[in-house]
Amino acid sequence: MPWASYRQAGRTGEAIGLLERVVADSERLLGHDHPDTLTARLHLAVSYWYAERRDEAIDLLLQVLADRERLLGHDHPDTRDAADALRSWRML
Template sequence: ERVLADCEEVLGERHPDTLSARASLATSYGRAGRVGEAMALRESVLADREEVLGERHPDTLSARANLAASFYAAGRVEDAIALETRVLADSEEVLGERHPDTFSARASLATSYSRAGRVGEAMALRERVLADCEEVLGGRHPDTLSARVNLAASLYVVGRVEEAIALETRVLA
């Protein structure tokens, strides 16, 4: 809170470093369970980044993804899905389909789909995330390991237990 106040005083309320400080405070609020305060700050950061940096700047995409995470944490899964869908489309176009941030956007949307009971859509996205991570990042990268675990969770949900166990065994190894 003090860093944000200092940034606002010294740099101004809409300076990119001030917006980063506001985003960091929102993350801290979210981790502390202060979801409403986190969401309000993230909405502010997103609005300012859209105006200052543009709708499709990578920092704006990140702000939109962070707001979607707040929606998810608050149980507003359909709102999260709407934002995550936009983040994924913009990430694919701005960063490219093979960028790690695009993989993260796809994985976040898969998680929201799963929570909304859209298991087939979640599984398809998780399979793609895993394939992309393996090809781009390698089989032992932490994001690839997470992608395997997430796909295993989807496999359990649809009763494909042996496949899930095989993926988890590979992660453990």
């Protein structure tokens, strides 16, 4: 995942730019509800978090969580992971 390499190299801004394009392309090509689109949004939220864009990160994670709850159910591991991340971010 090139975006992760950018982020690990301290190039979070470039990772965000890449992920924003990935999210837009995924939504256009796969649809808003496709699992890969949701994962791309989650990765973008994490990059926002690392870039100290905390409000944007939480807003986007809330959207991912709502979509996962609607599509996968409350007990799905991906839904629980998103909920756990949101809880931990809110505690910081």
